[in-house]
Amino acid sequence: MTTGTHLSDTIHRVEFLDKDALKIPTLKVLQADGTAYESAILPNIDQALALKIMDTCAFTRVLDERMLAAQRQGRISFYMTCTGEEAAIIGSAAALDPQDVILAQYREHAALRYRGFTTKQFMDQLFSNANDLGKGRQMPIHYGSCELNYQTISSPLATQIPQATGVGFAFKHKQQRNIAICYFGEGAASEGDFHAGLNMAAVLGSPVIFFCRNNGYAISTPTNEQYAGNGIASRGLGYGMHTIRVDGNDMLAVLAATQMARAYAIEHQKPVLIEAMTYRLGAHSSSDDPSGYRSKDEEQQWRQHDPVLRFKLWLINKGWYDEAHDLNIMQQYREEILAAVKVAEKVAIPNIDTIIEDVFDTPTPALKRQLEQLKSHIAKYPSAYPKTSGRS
Amino acid sequence: MAEMNMLHAINEALAIAMETDANSVIFGEDVGQFGGVFRATAGLQDKFGASRCFNTPLTEQGIIGFANGLASNGMTPIAEIQFADYIFPAIDQLVNETAKFRYRSGNEFNVAGLTVRTPYGGGIAGGHYHSQSPEAYFTQTPGIKVVVPRNPEQAKGLLLAAIRDPNPVIFFEPKRLYRASVGEVPEGDYQLPLGKAEVVKQGADITLVAWGAQMEIVEKAADMAEKEGISCEIIDLRTLAPWDEDTVAESVIKTGRLLINHEAPLTGGFAGEIAAVIAERCFLYLESPISRVCGLDTPYPLAHEKEYMPDALKTFEAIKATVNF
Structure with missing residues (x-):
């Protein structure tokens, strides 16, 4: 028996497999009106979990709305929203253990919020101020928190995918019953790192959930110019990996799939691929204008499938939530975020001494010399450089 | 002479290269109908068709490997890497393939027609990954030419020379000057010499x-x-x-x-x-x-x-x- 061919029947005349031979169903639990499909099996969810998810949705909506506005006002240099993808991000994050490591792409701040990142922490990063955990070194939205097991964002696409395989394998080695979850878009799945990461995870046996947000666009490039196959899910089967496609705008479907995926990954010490079908309702980033590559009509159609609204309707049907509370919490978050903006933007950028920290564990002699030169130069021309923390 | 910014000058050079060489093709992430995230390729798909100016899947190693293949088979690929910070997945293709295609084969094969355009440099609040200047990784790679223009006139003439040079060239475009640098640019087709300060x-x-x-x-x-x-x-x-x-x-x-x-x-x-x-x-x-x-x-x-x-x-x-x- 030859390795890799033992599952095949033999044929004796040429017959190609058609790409359409592979049928991949999409898991849906909630209908548009917020009621569950009759045959649907609900995830494990109680009122406390449901309300925490909803609260994260509300915060994220307000954060995205306020901070995009702040970018437009020139208060921060850059921003990215996750509007339309909240169910994919929060529904998956809610299925995890807090010790599970999140390796995000860059549009998953809702998962970080779910873990407990505070409004102040968001603002400190967005304003690159002296309190930013990342020491003001990266563009806005490149959050990270060791305490919350959310690895710091790196802009290059797909680099986190093979890393997640390593993070998962480390848990396996340490016999710690946790997993890595790796978020990425369908565009990033075209990078070589996607293949490397998924294949290694399957071959070596690494407890990882590879979570693809298939949101329709990689900046301007639509999915039909990104891949010719059956989405991203079809590839999981090729790697010999448990795979599921879910409606990414269906909070309960995402939660159910991720809960099951996590249990499987832990029990079998193997990876799972989840493809969440969703839509990026906003621009790629504050630097992008989607009117150059897609129609308002198309966006409007997807607005009808608002994932937050669908989940809210389910909560209201359950009697766990109401519109008055929703309006109230949104208003509360608007005020909280606006107040936090006003505080964060007044905090100076980090002390100049930090510029040479963390290149290595300790600054090299050459770096120390460069810093001293820089500081005496700034002392000579203080008004030519920004006011940093600790310098009047 | 017409006054224009560097992006416009690059766009003109690309259009001339496409008009004067039927084997030239432009590709990369978002360069098709959208015209690139900086709009350097704006209008080129309309002008030359989607078979000559097109989006690729999001894979830099794929883009450069594909470009090497095109060039080895007589084409003039003009590949865009969206930011120089994202050229590194393609470094195997560039360093081990592009740069050595001619030498390793005793000039049986070459990728002479290849040009890689990529915006580099800081000053745009781009942080780690939208600011780097990785030219020295490539100057230590014999077999690749490295060219950097300073203004619109230079950009047009040097880019046309890079595309037509019988060697692979990485053309680093200073993105903070894309719109900020405006100047007189000669009309029509002209080239400025490579290898000459x-x-x-x-x-x-x-x-x-x-x-x-x-x-x-x-x-x-x-x-x-x-x-x-x-x-x-x-x-x-x-x-x-x-x-x-x-x-x-x-x-x-x-x-x-x-x-x-x-x-x-x-x-x-x-x-x-x-x-x-x-x-x-x-x-x-x-x-x-x-x-x-x-x-x-x-x-x-x-x-x-x-x-x-x-x-x-x-x-x-x-x-x-x-x-x-």
């Missing part, structure tokens, strides 16, 4: 060498130095590989002093190579140590971008220190 200003006391976006920085520093009675000669290197040793050496023999400025970190940067060659060739003419004003030896920071940059003030101070050594 340009003395943009004559001077007597010190030679300043830079390229790309740092040219305007050293020009500003030279203006400040002139007010203190220091006469600067300014050279735009234009091509880093192969670089024009003679023009720089002749200038240093005249001025006796050399300052090199680049945005990339100091250590291992291309200034070190220039300094070594000039020290060998002009040792007896040098009146002071060769000065390098470069980025710090740190990743490119966001909040401290201004402090990191080898700006005009730092260059001005270094000019004075070199002249008064």
Whole structure:
């Protein structure tokens, strides 16, 4: 028996497999009106979990709305929203253990919020101020928190995918019953790192959930110019990996799939691929204008499938939530975020001494010399450089 | 002559390259109907069709591998890497394939037609991953030419020369000048020579060498130095590989002093190579140590971008220190 061919029947005349031979169903639990499909099996969810998810949705909506506005006002240099993808991000994050490591792409701040990142922490990063955990070194939205097991964002696409395989394998080695979850878009799945990461995870046996947000666009490039196959899910089967496609705008479907995926990954010490079908309702980033590559009509159609609204309707049907509370919490978050903006933007950028920290564990002699030169130069021309923390 | 910005000049060069060579094709992430995230390829798909100007899947190693294949089969691929910071997944294709295609095969095969365009450099609040200047990774790779323009006129003429040069070329475009740099650009088809530096200003006391976006920085520093009675000669290197040793050496023999400025970190940067060659060739003419004003030896920071940059003030101070050594 030859390795890799033992599952095949033999044929004796040429017959190609058609790409359409592979049928991949999409898991849906909630209908548009917020009621569950009759045959649907609900995830494990109680009122406390449901309300925490909803609260994260509300915060994220307000954060995205306020901070995009702040970018437009020139208060921060850059921003990215996750509007339309909240169910994919929060529904998956809610299925995890807090010790599970999140390796995000860059549009998953809702998962970080779910873990407990505070409004102040968001603002400190967005304003690159002296309190930013990342020491003001990266563009806005490149959050990270060791305490919350959310690895710091790196802009290059797909680099986190093979890393997640390593993070998962480390848990396996340490016999710690946790997993890595790796978020990425369908565009990033075209990078070589996607293949490397998924294949290694399957071959070596690494407890990882590879979570693809298939949101329709990689900046301007639509999915039909990104891949010719059956989405991203079809590839999981090729790697010999448990795979599921879910409606990414269906909070309960995402939660159910991720809960099951996590249990499987832990029990079998193997990876799972989840493809969440969703839509990026906003621009790629504050630097992008989607009117150059897609129609308002198309966006409007997807607005009808608002994932937050669908989940809210389910909560209201359950009697766990109401519109008055929703309006109230949104208003509360608007005020909280606006107040936090006003505080964060007044905090100076980090002390100049930090510029040479963390290149290595300790600054090299050459770096120390460069810093001293820089500081005496700034002392000579203080008004030519920004006011940093600790310098009047 | 028409006044235009650098993006417009690059767009014109690309259109001319496509008109004059039916085997030329433009591709990369978002370069098709959308015209690229910086709009450098705007209108080219409408003009030349989707078979000659098209989006690729999001894979830099794929883009350059594909480009190598096209070039090895007689085409003129003009590939865009959306940011130079994202060229690294393609480094295997560039370093081990593009650069060695001709040499390893005894010129049985080559990828002469390949040009890679990529925006580089900082000053746009881009942090680690939208600011880097990775030219020195490629200047240490024999077999690839490295070209960097400083203004719209240079961009058009050098890009056309790069596309037509019978060697693979990486064309680094200074993105902070894309819209900021506006100038007169000759109409129609013209080329500027690769491998040839340009003395943009004559001077007597010190030679300043830079390229790309740092040219305007050293020009500003030279203006400040002139007010203190220091006469600067300014050279735009234009091509880093192969670089024009003679023009720089002749200038240093005249001025006796050399300052090199680049945005990339100091250590291992291309200034070190220039300094070594000039020290060998002009040792007896040098009146002071060769000065390098470069980025710090740190990743490119966001909040401290201004402090990191080898700006005009730092260059001005270094000019004075070199002249008064």
